[in-house]
Amino acid sequence: MDLKPNFRPSFFFSFLIFFFFLQKPDLGSASNPKCISTERQALLTFKQSLTDPSGLLSSWSGLDCCKWRGVRCDRRTSHVIKIDLRNPNQTLRPYDYYGEFKKGGLGGKIDPSLTRLKYLSYLDLSSNDFNFLAIPEFIGRIVSLRYLNLSFTSLSGEVPPSFGNLSKLESLDLYAQTFSDDGLTAYTLHASNLGWLSGLSSSLTYLNLGFVNLSGASDTWVEDFSRLSKLKELHLYNSELNKLHLSFSLSSSANLKLLEVLDLSRNSFNSPIPNWLFDLTNLRKLYIQQVLLYSSIPSGFKKLKLLETLDLSDNTLGLEIPAVLGYLPRLKYLDLSVNSFRSQIHSFLDALSKNKENSLVSLDLSSNSMYGTLPESLGALRNLQILDLSDNSFTGPIPSSVGNMASLKELVLYTNMFSGAIPQSLGDISTLNKLILSFNKLEGRIPKRLKFKDPSIYAGNDLLCGKPLPKKCPRKQ
Ligand SMILES: *[C@@H]1O[C@H](CO)[C@@H](O)[C@H](O)[C@H]1NC(C)=O
Ligand SMILES: *[C@@H]1O[C@H](CO)[C@@H](O)[C@H](O)[C@H]1NC(C)=O
Ligand SMILES: *[C@@H]1O[C@H](CO)[C@@H](O)[C@H](O)[C@H]1NC(C)=O
Ligand SMILES: *[C@@H]1O[C@H](CO)[C@@H](O)[C@H](O)[C@H]1NC(C)=O
Numbered sequence: 185m186d187l188k189p190n191f192r193p194s195f196f197f198s199f200l201i202f203f204f205f206l207q208k209p210d211l212g213s214a215s216n217p218k219c220i221s222t223e224r225q226a227l228l229t230f231k232q233s234l235t236d237p238s239g240l241l242s243s244w245s246g247l248d249c250c251k252w253r254g255v256r257c258d259r260r261t262s263h264v265i266k267i268d269l270r271n272p273n274q275t276l277r278p279y280d281y282y283g284e285f286k287k288g289g290l291g292g293k294i295d296p297s298l299t300r301l302k303y304l305s306y307l308d309l310s311s312n313d314f315n316f317l318a319i320p321e322f323i324g325r326i327v328s329l330r331y332l333n334l335s336f337t338s339l340s341g342e343v344p345p346s347f348g349n350l351s352k353l354e355s356l357d358l359y360a361q362t363f364s365d366d367g368l369t370a371y372t373l374h375a376s377n378l379g380w381l382s383g384l385s386s387s388l389t390y391l392n393l394g395f396v397n398l399s400g401a402s403d404t405w406v407e408d409f410s411r412l413s414k415l416k417e418l419h420l421y422n423s424e425l426n427k428l429h430l431s432f433s434l435s436s437s438a439n440l441k442l443l444e445v446l447d448l449s450r451n452s453f454n455s456p457i458p459n460w461l462f463d464l465t466n467l468r469k470l471y472i473q474q475v476l477l478y479s480s481i482p483s484g485f486k487k488l489k490l491l492e493t494l495d496l497s498d499n500t501l502g503l504e505i506p507a508v509l510g511y512l513p514r515l516k517y518l519d520l521s522v523n524s525f526r527s528q529i530h531s532f533l534d535a536l537s538k539n540k541e542n543s544l545v546s547l548d549l550s551s552n553s554m555y556g557t558l559p560e561s562l563g564a565l566r567n568l569q570i571l572d573l574s575d576n577s578f579t580g581p582i583p584s585s586v587g588n589m590a591s592l593k594e595l596v597l598y599t600n601m602f603s604g605a606i607p608q609s610l611g612d613i614s615t616l617n618k619l620i621l622s623f624n625k626l627e628g629r630i631p632k633r634l635k636f637k638d639p640s641i642y643a644g645n646d647l648l649c650g651k652p653l654p655k656k657c658p659r660k661q
Contacts, residue, residue: 219249219257222300223264227255229297234290240269241290256306263303270333271311289313296322308333310357316340316372324349335359335392340372343396348380352387359419360395371424376400378408385411394421394447402427406460410439417445421471428453428475434463442466449473449495456480457501462487473519474498483508490514497548498522505549510535516543521550521572528556529578537564546570550596553577563588572596574620579603582626587612594618602626610634 224247231244243253249264250257256266273288289312298304299322307326310333319339323332324346332350335357343358350356361370374397381388391412398405398420406429409418425448434440443464454476461470462484469492477499485491486508494509497519504527505520529549536542545567554576563585565571570593578600586595587609593616602624610616611631619630 218262219247219251220262220264221247224249226297226300227252227264230295233293233295235292236290238288240272240288258303261303264301265303266306267298267301267304268306268308269312270308273311291315293317294320294323296320298322299325301326301328303328305329305352306331309337310335312337313362314339319344319373321346323347327351329353330387331355333357336362338362338369338372341374343373343375343380343393345377345380348383351383353384354387354414355390356384356388357390357392358396359392361422370395370422371397373397374400378405381408382411385413387414388412389414389416389442391415391417392419393423394419395423397424399424399426401425406432410434413439414442415440416442418443419445419447420451421447422450425451425453428455428458429460430455430458432458432460434460440464444490445469447471448475451475453477457482457496459484465489467491468514469493471495472499477501480504481506481509485509486511488512493517495519496523500524502526505529505532505554507531507535510542511539513539513541514543516545518544518546519548520552521548523552525549525552525554527554529554529573530556530559533559533561533565537561543567545591548572549576551575555579557581558583560585562586566590568592569615570594570596573600575599577601581605582607584609586610589613590615592616596620597624599623606630 227244227249231241234241241253243251249255250262254268255264257263258265269290271289290309291313294309294314294317298307304326305328307329308331314337317339318341319334321344324344327349329350330352332353332355336359347356358373360373361368362372375393378398378401401408402425405425405427409415410432441464444466446464446467446469449471450473452475456479457472457477459482462482465487467488468490470488471493473495474497477496478501480503481496481501483506485506489512491512492514493516495517498521500523501520502524505525509515509518510532536544542565544565546569548570550572551574554573555578557580558578560583562583566589568589569591572594574596575598578597580602581604582597582602584607586607590613592613595616596618598620600623602621603626605628606621606626608631610619611633616634619634
């Protein structure tokens, strides 16, 4: 009877030990999952139809497919969950030689045996060269996928509507610029009907259809993408879109409300900036470069309080640069270069200098028709690192307050009508490493105190390059 109280703790203790030993081998096998043989067969079949000049798949033999290069199995169930066969030479893209790129990669055919991997959640075949192989419809049957990267693969044809069955997909990258035997190619993929996107509406957070020809979907694209309620990044760079719908309304629905990054650059909208953009109040980065935008910058931008990067360069936007942009609290990069802005800079710069939260790092207003003088408030831009006002019609002296711009690295003012003496206060800016003042009516010398690591200093029309000489110094005209 006395034993009982003693028995219990020791029983409990040995139970713990027993439990520990029971767990131990299990833990061991969990960190070394063993391949399931039917999945191994599927992988071998997949391998057989690929070409592999660089031996990327040389480890794909033996029993334990979980140890093969690029393959990962679930620790608990041993199912293949990840295949990452991205060409390791993909970092050479896109401007290096095709041959080097191709040497590192896979080619051939993509076998439907992949659909036998019922737990595959991650598939990356990017930067390999499938030489215009039709993009496989059966990928839409791997419904366990969460991540699919087929970017830069020279797959071709219509993006299969079966992709709409990938209802768990969080990230889809079909960026379609790539190399072929003739050099850089693009637009091998097209999507004329984007209805299938609705199948991804509650999962997709990242979508890249750059260089995918969407011209056939131009009439409905805004509506189609607006169904993606979880989307955070949408990249439609160079996607042959030719319509920007002005009357569309996003405000009534929750859709696209999470969008943080939107790239619509290099399409042919031929349109003013639409107001529905200002309902995307989570936007941090907005790129609408070179799309034939015209008219002026709407005051609606004041609603985009989280905006950090705004690139509207290379359009024909005009009139003035509105003060609302100066008041955006998080704006770091503003590129309005190559447009038709024809105004003074005062109201915008004054707004910036009054904005206590102003965190602007880079301002590019080059190649517009801006005129008038630069205000002393310029000196208040203490976070600004890059200021490019070149190729405008600014007049008057460079204000001496410029010396207060304590973070300035690049000051580019060439081809204007600045006059007077080069301010000696420039010598106070210890961070300055690029200064281009050529093609103005400035007088005097560059302050001696300025020391340039990478000097490209021009003043007046005289070349004043420091040493060592930069490779490209425009000659005195
Ligand atoms: C990448 O390209 C280089 C040639 O630049 C080649 O020697 C190398 O084998 C390639 N890498 C792989 C993993 O094949
Ligand atoms: C897809 O792969 C390419 C490299 O081939 C990479 O640059 C890109 O970031 C990947 N996309 C995503 C969404 O991870
Ligand atoms: C999506 O899956 C369903 C059910 O499995 C199937 O009937 C349908 O054909 C698939 N849709 C496409 C577009 O492949
Ligand atoms: C895109 O597709 C349309 C037809 O749908 C075609 O007229 C156009 O030439 C294509 N664009 C490119 C760059 O291939």
